[in-house]
Amino acid sequence: MVLIRNGVELGHVSGELPDLETYLAGNEGDSVLLSPDVDLETLKPRLSGLALIEVSFPSFTDGRGFSVAKQLRRLGYEGELIATGPLIPDQYLCAVQCGFDAVKIEQECYVRQSEGEWNEALHAFDLFYQRGYVRQNPVSRNITEARYE
């Protein structure tokens, strides 16, 4: 798997995170892999102990993970949040705006869509109509707020 953060490829990463059941069963560890159908209520009591969460995307057209990220951030999770699966650069902004720090994709996806395209995608827009989805790096603006600055 290839990790991309801030539009930069950070090399290969291997090793799978424990799934939710394993994480909840144990008393240690600070990372977990969530499936997109996760019931966040079950995770809530143990959320503060986490430093790394990956949310899996079964296919690039399955957008559940975006809402999971949004909800995790709302619950106060401040650690690293990674979208894992066959995402394409054209979704990178969505991921970042919903609260993901990085994406982790298969090597074979990365062959077609390499660093340049991920980096370009990150900069495709810097203005958005939605409030509550603003991104820090690079900085984006909400149009409604920008109108009255």
Place this chain on the structure above:
Amino acid sequence: MSTLKHKGKGPQALTANGLRTGPVVYLSADYTWNTAFENAMLTEDPLVIARMSEAGDRDEEENLIVGPYFIDVDAETHLPARYRERFRAQGPSYDPGKPTYAELLMKDGAQVIGQQREGN
């Protein structure tokens, strides 16, 4: 191995859409893609069908065409057997003041996509 399948009922033609401009195209005997059904290669020969299959896969991979698939052709009329495919070959059936497929083909001539290749 090719992912293209055919049911092998009678003569077959291979069809797709051109990627850049979108028209319905048929693989012709020189292995180019042609917008006129009358130029489609029709065959029942399994060896030729296998070669057509490879051509479909290759030209899709090379971003010439989109979504190739085999269609059954009526052995007597030499028209597509299925009703939907007849529409695809002939164009919209109504034409209040608009050119029909046949008229457009007459006016512009058949378009060809791809380069000629040997049939073997």
Place this chain on the structure above:
Amino acid sequence: MYRYDEFDHTFVRARSQQFKRQVERRLDGSLSEEQFRPLRLMNGLYLQLHAYMLRVAIPYGTFSGKQMRQLAMIADKYDRGYGHFTTRQNIQYNWPDLVDVPAILEDLADVEMHAIQTSGNCIRNTTSDPWAGAAIDEIEDPRPIAELIRQWSSLHPEFTYLPRKFKIAITGASNDRAAIRAHDIGLQIVQNDAGENGLQVYVGGGLGRTPIIGNVLREFISRHELLPYLEAIMRVYNRYGRRDNKYKARIKILVQETGLEKFRDEVEAEYAQLEPLDIAVPQEELNRIADYFSAPDYDDVSSSDEGYDKAVILHSDFAGWVRSNLSEHKISGYTIVNISLKPLKGAPGDISADQMRVVADLAQEYSFDEIRATHEQNLVLANVKKSDVYALYQKLVVAELATGNIGLISDIICCPGMDYCALATARSIPVGQAISERFSDPERQRVIGEMKIKISGCINACGHHHIGHIGILGLEKAGVETYQVKLGGDATSTAEVGKVTGKGFSFDELIDAIERMIDLYLRERDTGERFLDTYRRIGMEPFKGVLYGTD
């Protein structure tokens, strides 16, 4: 109408640039067809039965003469000189080249238009009442809220990869001309006990394979809180809507399987966790958008006009057209002009580039430079002085746009069907044409009165056949077109899904079958009854009798 500010302009240009790169990446192979497909769909680009098809958004159906002229230019330059108005107030071109689409999007952006989210599993164009701002039964013009939703839903980071498409409709009038209960979310502007206007929210309506009439999810939400409330609905749907079967992926199935009460609880629970005031729309922004829709500068004219009255008496063709195509306006001395795109032998909703330019001219000259597209695939000039109507009519006659059949049996909603659509199982346009031809006598149409015939060429129901007084569904049975008939559907505030009469008809049998039903209705009707009323009173059996000879 709404005008882009610098931010809207920048946004739409950035989107057009993004799509240009997506096309380049598709052509060089960086994007596979599988990856490109959802991206092009989200920009309105299909690969249809014959060719690419580009669907351009006309937000809530309102556009200007200048925009119409640009649509005509695009039809001439990149297509075959015509366009097709759809049942969702959009326009589509049937023959563009993929490589031309980026240039088309730039041309659209020049006139503040785009093709964003006219397809794909995302929030589609919000549709509305084509008589908005002019209707006598209106509480409030729904378009400022529709524009607010347009902006909010454009490239939404969270709700762009939904289980399935998502359609929102809004009306501000008591008579529903936007079929809001046939939408994923329907919004009705209502007044609460405190005298404030807000929204009543319907959810889970839709046509397709499983037609369902939407139910009330919330009786009242203020306009400030509408977007946060919609966000809560969308989040519940995005997380829990089915993704295992595309035919069960619409929100209507989620609502049905969850149960309305439990679904409501989930939405309210999600909504309670939002901080609405952080994401609610500030009053100044609501005001800014609403200002664009303030009433035009109406002249103070008397309610009747001598020239108009005289023309009605002198010209019977004009009088007939007036009877069917004009609707009452809230301002005295003005009228709403409905322009039919259902001429005899035409394809419902089709319009040539030359006709587009005529409509653009007429809008500029007579209707404050504003045009509406309707979900019934017609056009509207919403603010015309009665004293101008006859002159306008004569220009429509020259342009072959003066068909006087609005609301009558030949004013048929019809999907493109097998003539264009990759999903279709049968033709629908020729069926519509054959019905129009059979009932072509204007006097006979007038005697039959209000009649909504709606035709779909497949089970996906783009031609709204479930909610036609007579609905027709084209299917393929053993290589032959077969047409199933439904009766009693209704798209208005008394919305209902029609019922199937029985076995289907061949193309040739169908038109006779319809005529037998019309004759039955004419025999059976009480004074003032529409076809739908008679059907509701006497029921299905007598119609089955004339259809299948069982009586």
